[in-house]
Amino acid sequence: xxxxxxxxxxxxxxxxxxxxxxxxxxxxxxxxxxxxxxxxxxxxxxxxxxxxxxxxxxxxxxxxxxxxxxxxxxxxxxxxxxxxxxxxxxxxxxxxxxxxxxxxxxxxxxxxxxxxxxxxxxxxxxxxxxxxxxxxxxxxxxxxxxxxxxxxxxxxxxxxxxxxxxxxxxxxxxxxxxxxxxxxxxxxxxxxxxxxxxxxxxxxxxxxxxxxxxxxxxxxxxxxxxxxxxxxxxxxxxxxxxxxxxxxxxxxxxxxxxxxxxxxxxxxxxxxxxxxxxxxxxxxxxxxxxxxxxxxxxxxxxxxxxxxxxxxxxxxxxxxxxxxxxxxxx
Numbered sequence: 001x002x003x004x005x006x007x008x009x010x011x012x013x014x015x016x017x018x019x020x021x022x023x024x025x026x027x028x029x030x031x032x033x034x035x036x037x038x039x040x041x042x043x044x045x046x047x048x049x050x051x052x053x054x055x056x057x058x059x060x061x062x063x064x065x066x067x068x069x070x071x072x073x074x075x076x077x078x079x080x081x082x083x084x085x086x087x088x089x090x091x092x093x094x095x096x097x098x099x100x101x102x103x104x105x106x107x108x109x110x111x112x113x114x115x116x117x118x119x120x121x122x123x124x125x126x127x128x129x130x131x132x133x134x135x136x137x138x139x140x141x142x143x144x145x146x147x148x149x150x151x152x153x154x155x156x157x158x159x160x161x162x163x164x165x166x167x168x169x170x171x172x173x174x175x176x177x178x179x180x181x182x183x184x185x186x187x188x189x190x191x192x193x194x195x196x197x198x199x200x201x202x203x204x205x206x207x208x209x210x211x212x213x214x215x216x217x218x219x220x221x222x223x224x225x226x227x228x229x230x231x232x233x234x235x236x237x238x239x240x241x242x243x244x245x246x247x248x249x250x251x252x253x254x255x256x257x258x259x260x261x262x263x264x265x266x267x268x269x270x271x272x273x274x275x276x277x278x279x280x281x282x283x284x285x286x287x288x289x290x291x292x293x294x295x296x297x298x299x300x301x302x303x304x305x306x307x308x309x310x311x312x313x314x315x316x317x318x319x320x321x322x323x324x325x326x327x328x329x330x
Contacts, residue, residue: 018048019312020301024112024252025056027294027319031110031250032057039110040065040100040244042093042237047075049112054082063108064088065099067142067228092142094236100244109249111241113264115234116256134194139220139227149223153190158182168231168259169222177203177219193220221257231263238267242291245322250294252319261298261316268293268320290326294319 018024032039036059041050044064054062064079064086066072072090079086089099093113100106137150152164158178165174180203181190190196197216204215225231241251253268255261268291276287298316306313 017309018045018052018114019254019309019315020299020305020317021049021052023299023317024049024254025052027252027317028053028110028112028250029056031248031321032060034109034248035059036061037109038063038105038107039112040096040108040241041112041114042096042241043112043114043116044075044088045071045114047071047078049114050075050086051078051082053112054079054085060085061105062086063099063103063105065091065093065096067092069142092233092237094233094240096237097240097244106244107246108241108244109246111245111249111251113234113238113241113251113253115230115254115260134192137191137193137196137223139224141228145227147227149196149227150189150191152223152226153181153196154185164226165219165222167222168225169218169220170258171218171222173204173208179203196220225259231259234260234263235267238264239271242267242271242320242322247322247325250319250321252317255298255316255318256314261318264318265298268318272320288324290322290324291320292323294321 028039031037032053037057038061039053040063041047041053042065044050044066047064050062050064054060062079062082062085064072064075066075066088067090069090072088076083076088079088087103089103091099097106100108137148137153139149140147152161156164161178161181162174165171165177171177177200180199181196184190184195184199190199196219197214200216200219201209209215238251238253245251253264255264271291272289272293274283274287274289276283295318298318300317301312301315
C-alpha cells in the first residue's frame with residue numbers, strides 16, 4: 001500500500017482537505033447546474049468532497065455510500081448542516097444501483113469515486129492498514145466482514161499469495177515474498193503488521209530495498225485490495241454509476257494506484273468508443289458512444305498540492321460525461 005494512498009490531507013487544521021478538490025468541483029459543476037440535481041459520492045470517507053459539493057450547489061441532494069461505519073458516523077457529523085439534503089448509506093460501492101433504487105432515486109446527475117484508503121483507516125493503528133505501526137493484521141474497511149489480512153497471510157496457498165502480490169501489489173519479487181511468508185507461518189502464525197513487514201523486508205533483495213520507499217508497501221496494498229475486494233467493487237460500481245447518469249451527467253474518478261487507474265481507463269474507454277462495424281459509410285446510431293471523456297489521460301494534482309499534502313502524490317483523475325441516452329431510453 002502506498003503511504004500516500006490516502007484521500008485526505010492530515011495537515012489541515014480543523015478537518016481534512018480532500019485531494020484535487022477544486023478540479024473535482026470544476027468537473028462536476030456543469031452536470032449539477034440544474035434544478036434539484038442528485039450526486040452520488042460512492043466512497044464517502046470523511047465527507048470532504050461531499051461537504052464542498054453541498055456548499056457549492058444549494059439545491060443538490062447528495063447520496064453518500066461507504067462500507068466503513070466509522071466513515072458514515074464521522075461524515076454524518078461533518079455534513080450535519082446539510083442533513084436535509086443528504087442520504088448516507090452504509091454499503092459497498094458496487095451496491096450503488098440497489099442503494100439508488102432503495103431511496104427512489106434511480107437516475108443521478110453526478111458521481112464521484114474517491115478510491116483508496118481514508119485517513120482514519122491509515123492513521124488508527126488498530127485497523128492494521130499501515131506498515132508504519134505495529135498492529136493486528138486486519139485491513140477490513142468493514143470490520144463485520146470475515147476475511148482479514150491475517151487470514152490471507154496464514155491460510156492462502158503459496159500460489160494464491162504469489163498471484164495476489166503480483167496482480168494487486170505489482171510486486172516483482174512475489175514468489176520470494178510468498179515463499180518466505182509460508183516458511184515463517186509454518187513456524188508461528190503471522191499476526192502483526194510489524195512481523196509481516198519484517199518478513200517482506202527480508203525477502204526483498206538488499207539492492208532493491210535501497211530505493212522506492214518501504215519494501216512492504218506493495219505487499220500491504222495487495223492484501224488490502226484482496227481483503228476488501230476493491231477492484232471487484234470498482235469493476236461493478238463504475239458501470240452502474242454510468243448507467244444511472246442522466247443526459248449531461250458526469251462521473252469523476254480519483255485513483256491512487258495503477259491498478260485502479262487502469263481499470264477506470266478501460267471502463268471509460270469502452271463507453272466512449274464507437275462500436276459500429278468497420279467500413280460502414282455512416283455510423284449506426286445504436287453503436288455510437290453514449291459517453292465522452294472530459295480528461296485527456298489521467299490528470300495529476302498540482303505540484304503545490306503535493307507539496308502541501310504528500311499523500312496526494314499518487315492521485316490520478318479521470319472523468320466522463322453522458323452525451324447520448326441509450327437507444328431503448330430515447
